[in-house]
Ligand SMILES: Nc1ncnc2c1ncn2[C@@H]1O[C@H](COP(=O)(O)OP(=O)(O)OP(=O)(O)O)[C@@H](O)[C@H]1O
Ligand SMILES: O=C(O)C1=C[C@@H](O)[C@@H](O)[C@H](O)C1
């Protein structure tokens with residue numbers, strides 16, 4: 001069983017992915033964490049030092065490795081779908097869920113964030129609109145399902161995804177009952 005979450009920065013891939021993995025008792029892997037372990041520094045520092053393309057090369061290697069072992073819940077970096085090779089790896093080896101959020105929702109969640117290098121600009125909302133326009137079609141190409149994240153809480157999103165995974169036959173029926181009530 002392998003599920004990958006894709007979506008823009010702040011869509012909830014890490015937050016939802018971690019809770020989903022706990023609920024289903026599957027391993028949770030955040031591809032950004034794997035990359036940071038490999039490069040030995042923060043992604044933000046690596047962007048500044050080596051540039052985005054070098055980061056994307058490391059990201060592609062990590063995604064290919066994850067696809068080869070495809071297990072558990074993987075939350076991907078926001079730009080993981082930019083390369084076609086990554087979109088194919090993800091689509092072919094995972095059940096991919098696109099957590100779709102509007103630029104306005106993302107801006108509300110991330111306006112105080114300083115960790116996401118692509119948003120450290122004068123007009124982060126404008127930047128989110130650009131990222132959304134460029135990437136929404138790519139997330140849809142990679143994905144098997146789309147989940148709207150605007151209103152539901154993280155806990156509600158986990159319930160929605162568990163239901164979708166059951167309907168898609170990715171997990172057996174009965175996984176839906178929430179042990180926390
Ligand atoms: N549905 C939601 N409702 C309210 N807050 C949320 C929701 N989803 C995520 N958040 C909050 O928004 C912030 C960003 O979420 P998260 O780090 O999971 O995003 P991400 O998709 O992993 O981003 P990145 O691509 O940059 O890694 C976190 O503080 C998280 O708790
Ligand atoms: O949206 C992006 O391009 C990125 C999102 C983050 O998850 C990191 O993977 C990195 O900061 C790049």
Ligand SMILES: [Mg+2]
Nearest residue numbers: 013014032075
């Ligand atoms: Mg994340």
